[in-house]
Amino acid sequence: MAINVNLDVMMAKRKMSLNELSEKVDITISNLFILKTGKAKAIRFSTLEAICEVLDCQLGDILE
Amino acid sequence: MTCRKRLVLIFVLVFVFIFSISLIGSGKKPVHGLDFFDLYQFSLSDYTISVSYMVAYSFLKAYVAFLLIKTLSNINLLNPFKIEVARILEKISHVLVGISIVAILYNAHSKWLLKRSYSGKMACKRIGFYDLLVFVITQVFKRGVEIQSENELTV
Numbered sequence A: 001m002a003i004n005v006n007l008d009v010m011m012a013k014r015k016m017s018l019n020e021l022s023e024k025v026d027i028t029i030s031n032l033f034i035l036k037t038g039k040a041k042a043i044r045f046s047t048l049e050a051i052c053e054v055l056d057c058q059l060g061d062i063l064e
Numbered sequence B: 001m002t003c004r005k006r007l008v009l010i011f012v013l014v015f016v017f018i019f020s021i022s023l024i025g026s027g028k029k030p031v032h033g034l035d036f037f038d039l040y041q042f043s044l045s046d047y048t049i050s051v052s053y054m055v056a057y058s059f060l061k062a063y064v065a066f067l068l069i070k071t072l073s074n075i076n077l078l079n080p081f082k083i084e085v086a087r088i089l090e091k092i093s094h095v096l097v098g099i100s101i102v103a104i105l106y107n108a109h110s111k112w113l114l115k116r117s118y119s120g121k122m123a124c125k126r127i128g129f130y131d132l133l134v135f136v137i138t139q140v141f142k143r144g145v146e147i148q149s150e151n152e153l154t155v
Helices: A007-013 A018-025 A029-036 A045-055 B004-027 B036-042 B044-074 B085-117 B129-152
Strands: none
Touching: A007 A029, A007 A045, A018 A029, A018 A045, B004 B044, B036 B044, B044 B085, B085 B129
């Protein structure tokens, strides 16, 4: 069963652009783009934690 | 392999076989140190089999050389772990294993002929160990490419 990444939904809710998120989370835009488009093979817990902290959401909001 | 390539291959194989018989007809001419004239006199079917092995062996070696040139033209030493390079190397390893199989069959056929009181020299000196080594190394390289790809897509 595939895992869906709803990063763009959360970014829209928080009115945050990819550039802004990239600066706050300290991840390159290309990596964020890979995550957003669902092409990522794996994600580190530290990355998930940082994204959830910046977007002020739960893990289940990002990954479904 | 497309239909046209198959036809070309069959044509080349038939041409080589007819050419070899014409060489035999013109007199004793050792091919790579192996005198096929005696074998031709001994048995046409065994001669056909032996020439087929030699043709297959030479063709596969030429194909390996072609794949090697293709690898060298595709490889970038700054970042050699590409899937295209891994695929070509895997092809090379498969062909090398194929060459070993052809050599083993040829040697088995030669031994069988010797048992049938054929006294001519026939041998194909080839050690399959290095081909298997290349096969293992190629599989490791391919796995390395997959791991690199996973790492690159790890956020």
